[in-house]
Amino acid sequence: MSINQKIVNDFIKNKIKFVTTVPCKQLAGVIEEIDSSEDIFHIPSNKEDEGMGLCAGAYMGGKRSAIIMQNTAIGVTINTLVTLIQYYNIPLPMLISYRGEIGEPVACQVEMAVHTKALLNQLNIPTYHFHSQNDAEELDLILNHSFMAKKPVAILTDANFWQGP
């Protein structure tokens, strides 16, 4: 089973039926897997805060939701995370490509990478860093934790994670 299939299987196991995505090169495979899943409604969004609005609406409509995005989006979505997702106690797993980590070819991506964990920490968002594919064994429990706690959780997935075991 590919890592992309494993991620989507864990989404389905946790009854996630509504997923919004903003693309990243590292996430192309998992987005494709989401898009082809018959169990998940995939709705691409134009910006990550818009996507969080879609997810909040779907959750209130009875469908567990999740967002897949790049870590640069943390800069875009702080207000939405605080005044919508956290303020209303809405669970939101965020599968995040952690660009700008070791192996990154684009220097500019490092600029946001150095702030990513500090920002998530400042926001009191439970954060998990997947560096090797074995780390994804915890994904099922992390997703469950988000819905139990009714909180956003961040799953940072770096270049090493996407390149193989």
Added chain:
Amino acid sequence: MIRSEVLKTLIPIISDQLVVSNIGLPSQELHSLDDQPTNFYMLGTMGLSSSIGLGLALAQKAKVIAIDGDGSVLTNLGTLPTIANNPANNFTLLIIDNGSYGSTGDQPTYAGLKTSLSKVAEACGCDNVVECAAECTAAAVQAALNGNKMTIIVSKCESGNIKVPVIEMDAPVIRHRFMAEVTRRNI
């Protein structure tokens, strides 16, 4: 007619419908006119009323009205292509377009100048876009609820506000009672 007067004409029509209401004065006005558990009041996060409304409409069967403003749609303009390309026939987006940022002191928006939100919505691919005068908004919303197709209504009204208290209800309470209504309507 100003926004609060438009909202007043809508109450008999939307009182028993699922409504997602925009941040600031629109939610406060709706709350003071007719507080209902079927109202989801946004206390923060400018621009996401239409996105929350679409997500809600796509996830369940009951009809959903998202009340938005011209300034809020402009701040989340990416919402219109998403709405156009993911139609939910139980969804009505009502943009109350008073050409100004009402909650922050009536500064003019571009929608009050050269930009036509109804034309933007059409250009984004929305199929049923209705632009109407403030006085015709209630009829347009009723027609949208009667029809079984997603509708975007742009209601052109005058700028201006009334004094209304802030909403003191806690956000999780607003969400909780709203979700109970959503569940009840989907049994």
